[in-house]
Amino acid sequence: MLADGSQPLRGGAEPSPARPEAKIFHHSFAATPFAVRTALRTALARFLRQLSPDEAGTLELVLAEVLNNIVEHGYSETEHGTITLSLVRDHRGLSCSISDDGVELPPACLARSIDKTQRPEPQALPEGGFGWFLIHDLVEDLGYHRANGRNLLAFRMPVACPPVA
Amino acid sequence: MNLYAEARAGALIVTVDEERLDAAIAIRFKDRMREVTMQPSQRVLLDLSRVGFLDSSGLGAVVAVMKSLSPERSLELVGLTPNVERVFRLTRMDSVFTLHPDVDAALRKGMRHAG
Numbered sequence: 001m002l003a004d005g006s007q008p009l010r011g012g013a014e015p016s017p018a019r020p021e022a023k024i025f026h027h028s029f030a031a032t033p034f035a036v037r038t039a040l041r042t043a044l045a046r047f048l049r050q051l052s053p054d055e056a057g058t059l060e061l062v063l064a065e066v067l068n069n070i071v072e073h074g075y076s077e078t079e080h081g082t083i084t085l086s087l088v089r090d091h092r093g094l095s096c097s098i099s100d101d102g103v104e105l106p107p108a109c110l111a112r113s114i115d116k117t118q119r120p121e122p123q124a125l126p127e128g129g130f131g132w133f134l135i136h137d138l139v140e141d142l143g144y145h146r147a148n149g150r151n152l153l154a155f156r157m158p159v160a161c162p163p164v165a
Numbered sequence: 166m167n168l169y170a171e172a173r174a175g176a177l178i179v180t181v182d183e184e185r186l187d188a189a190i191a192i193r194f195k196d197r198m199r200e201v202t203m204q205p206s207q208r209v210l211l212d213l214s215r216v217g218f219l220d221s222s223g224l225g226a227v228v229a230v231m232k233s234l235s236p237e238r239s240l241e242l243v244g245l246t247p248n249v250e251r252v253f254r255l256t257r258m259d260s261v262f263t264l265h266p267d268v269d270a271a272l273r274k275g276m277r278h279a280g
Binding site (some may be wrong): 011034035036037039054055058060061064065070071072120123125126127128130131133134137138 | 184185187188189192218220221222223224226228229232247248251255257258260261262
């Protein structure tokens with residue numbers, strides 16, 4: 001499902017001189033690594049003009065970490081399941097929410113200030129365990145809610161420039 | 166998984182011809198690296214200049230390849246694009262790899278070590 005809050009109503013008397021900037025992205029997709037790729041590409045394309053290259057790269061990294069965690073751990077790589085990604089652009093930045101019907105997120109992933117001693121040590125040549133540290137480092141206002149077997153993760157991505165009116 | 170290997174000036178240059186090195190191809194990347202590094206060479210230069218996006222799964226795969234080659238052989242990284250460099254920097258994994266801006270610079274460095 002795709003919804004774009006920026007589309008002008010058809011048949012409206014008002015001509016739109018310039019295409020208004022997208023404000024909402026909403027997309028549900030299968031919990032597979034390739035569907036995640038497609039969702040990331042579509043989401044990034046929607047907001048690309050409102051983000052600096054650095055902000056776009058950071059947003060894509062954070063979303064990739066969250067979504068691939070759901071594919072890998074939430075649904076245990078069964079590829080049976082759906083993920084819903086919503087992004088809303090407002091005057092403060094980008095508000096992101098992700099929901100799925102997979103297993104509950106372990107509380108350790110969410111600890112407000114995640115235990116720094118658990119951070120992978122470069123000299124130990126870790127092959128994983130980076131994901132949640134990257135997420136905590138890069139997002140603001142991370143919150144999680146589980147109800148009726150459904151996970152909802154929400155956070156904000158700081159974006160410097162205000163949206164173009 | 167598009168990956169090419171070429172022996173040059175005593176090094177094996179492996180070029181990743183993919184826009185993304187992510188969770189979707191991390192396992193295939195490791196498998197292909199195992200195949201192409203059968204070719205003996207002390208230095209393996211991994212050219213990532215065509216890779217515009219890397220996530221933590223891609224990073225983990227690069228680390229796994231480095232570990233599979235060590236200690237006899239080195240894995241050095243070439244041409245990190247800004248999005249790829251960011252992941253190495255945020256995880257501080259840039260501290261455990263030798264990084265080169267491009268293949269020529271990497272090969273020159275090798276020559277200097279040899280001389």
